[in-house]
Amino acid sequence: MVRAVLAGDVEQFAVLVRRYRDRYARYAAHMLGSADAAEDAVQDALIRAFDQLRQCREPDRFAGWFFLILRNRCFAERRRGSREARPLEEAQQVATSLDGPDGAVERTERRRALQRALLALTPEQREVFVLKHVEGLPYEEIAQRTGATVASLKMRMHRAYDRLRGELEEHR
Amino acid sequence: MTREFHPLVKRLLDGELTLGDLPLELRPEGEEALRLLAALDSTPVTLSPLLDARVMATVRRRAGSPATARESFRAGRAWRWISAPRDVEIRLRVRPWAVGALAAAAVLAALVLGRPSAPPARGAIAAFGPTRPSALVRFVLYAPGAHRVAIAGTFNQWNSDATLLAPAGATGVWTTTVTLAPGQHQYAFVVDGERWVPDPAAPAVDDGFGRRNSVVAIAAPGGRAL
Numbered sequence: 075m076v077r078a079v080l081a082g083d084v085e086q087f088a089v090l091v092r093r094y095r096d097r098y099a100r101y102a103a104h105m106l107g108s109a110d111a112a113e114d115a116v117q118d119a120l121i122r123a124f125d126q127l128r129q130c131r132e133p134d135r136f137a138g139w140f141f142l143i144l145r146n147r148c149f150a151e152r153r154r155g156s157r158e159a160r161p162l163e164e165a166q167q168v169a170t171s172l173d174g175p176d177g178a179v180e181r182t183e184r185r186r187a188l189q190r191a192l193l194a195l196t197p198e199q200r201e202v203f204v205l206k207h208v209e210g211l212p213y214e215e216i217a218q219r220t221g222a223t224v225a226s227l228k229m230r231m232h233r234a235y236d237r238l239r240g241e242l243e244e245h246r
Numbered sequence: 247m248t249r250e251f252h253p254l255v256k257r258l259l260d261g262e263l264t265l266g267d268l269p270l271e272l273r274p275e276g277e278e279a280l281r282l283l284a285a286l287d288s289t290p291v292t293l294s295p296l297l298d299a300r301v302m303a304t305v306r307r308r309a310g311s312p313a314t315a316r317e318s319f320r321a322g323r324a325w326r327w328i329s330a331p332r333d334v335e336i337r338l339r340v341r342p343w344a345v346g347a348l349a350a351a352a353v354l355a356a357l358v359l360g361r362p363s364a365p366p367a368r369g370a371i372a373a374f375g376p377t378r379p380s381a382l383v384r385f386v387l388y389a390p391g392a393h394r395v396a397i398a399g400t401f402n403q404w405n406s407d408a409t410l411l412a413p414a415g416a417t418g419v420w421t422t423t424v425t426l427a428p429g430q431h432q433y434a435f436v437v438d439g440e441r442w443v444p445d446p447a448a449p450a451v452d453d454g455f456g457r458r459n460s461v462v463a464i465a466a467p468g469g470r471a472l
Contacts, residue, residue, distance in 0.1 A: 084309040099291040113293045118302045125308065130439075146404060149442075184285035186336050196440040198406075208288050213260075221405035228260070230439065235259055236250040238282060243249070 076133035079124075091120055094137060098144050104204040105148040107193050115151060119144040141219060149197045191241035199234035202227050255279050343401040379466045380425045385435075387411060387445070390418030392437045399433025399459075401426055406436040 078086040085123055095116060102112035123130075123140050130139045205216045213224045220227075257263045258276050268276045389395055401424065404409040411420035421459040432451065435443045444450050445460035452458060 075427050085302075087305050088298065088302050090462060091301050095301075096290070096292055100288070103291040109291050109293075112291060113297060115300055116293060117297055121304050121308075124301075124305045142403070174441055181285070184281075185287050188282065188285040189287075198440055207283055207286055210288075221403065222407045225440070226407055231260070232251075232253075232256045235256055235279070239249060239251060239279075242282065 076127065076136050077129060080127055080133075087124055090123075090136065094140055095120065097137070098141055101204055101209060102144060102148055104189075104192065104208055105197065105200060106151055107189070111151065115144060115147045119147050122147070133139070138219065145201070145220070148201075174184055191238045194241045195234050195237055198239065199230050202230045203234045203238075206231065250273065259283060278301070328459055349400075380427050382423050383462060384421060384423045385411065385433075385445070386447070387435045387437075387443070388418055389420055389421045389435070389437050389443075392420065394438050395420040395425070396436045396439070397422060397433055398436055399431055401431050401433070406439065411435070414417075415472050426462065426464050428464045430461060430463045432461055434459055 075086050075089050079090070098108075099112050099116055103109045106112055106115060119140065123136075123143050126143070127233075130136060132139070180193045192203065195203065201220070202216060205211045205219070206213065211219075213227050216222070216227055217224050222230075249261070252272055252273055252275060254268055255275050256279075258265065258268060259279050259282075265273060265280065320386045328447050344427045385397055387395055395407050395413075397411060398406040409422060409424060411422040413420050419472060433445070435445065437443055444458045448460040448462060450458040450460050
């Protein structure tokens, strides 16, 4: 598909869009704090992927390459966000948009509190937490995707655990 | 003050231990930690069905615009970037054998930069082939108090773990030397794995996502670092 687009068949890019648009949406939503922000990020990343498609050295591994583009977009957004003092409503928006049909108030509150706490982590800490505990990836695969070592990922994760505990206690 | 989880509880959260593996006195803390994870929502997020149409509309528009116009715009921008006068600090350490190449590069650069104001022919910058020697570029950051400094850029796929800087004693100065091919490279320093810092001694460009990336240009074999 990538090769077809590179050969000039632009419409084939629609197949890539359909295939990958939702794959990392949950990752982006947790990284950015809202489904709306995730949608913007995925859209930007797809357009950037098209613009830079010639730089995709291994067309058969488009997914991993696209993930890195989206990841950069999420990190840049969060760095900008951390300077602009993120509004709390965003955390609540994610909790709402991710709420299941059970709607138990206490469960919803816990989710919101955790989502708020997640936004207090650094992007690197949040990423490893989301990839492991939301996406269910083992450290080895996270290392493969992000280029970090397993040891440094564990260090980030363990700092994230402590910080989450502190954030949740602070707002209890 | 933040209470830290016990290391064994962290291993429980990592899935390496079960609650039953913990000593009795740690089980309440382990249960608290597991409650934290249980609050996570892993419901899939589905994006708007209109996203496909929006992306494809942009893609078609970009594909429809004459590629040559876009490329010449890029070439023109690159030309302006190279030819515009600016104060720069040249920080380059080369092997002795590269001195000859450096002299040749200086002559070539003088010829190129001395041309009239018309933009160069397409691909003038990329004309330096991959078979030309690479330059050794030394990156320096003053970061007193930092525990770890890395450099991430286009030359290492923005991997913030791939290229670490070494501290020069306790001076707060961190350095590393990277082999770079001719061309333009964007980068940033990553302090303590978390803080992305542009190089204060280098020009910077917008990365398109609101952040500033530093730029180093290797203009010729053995070349010149801007």
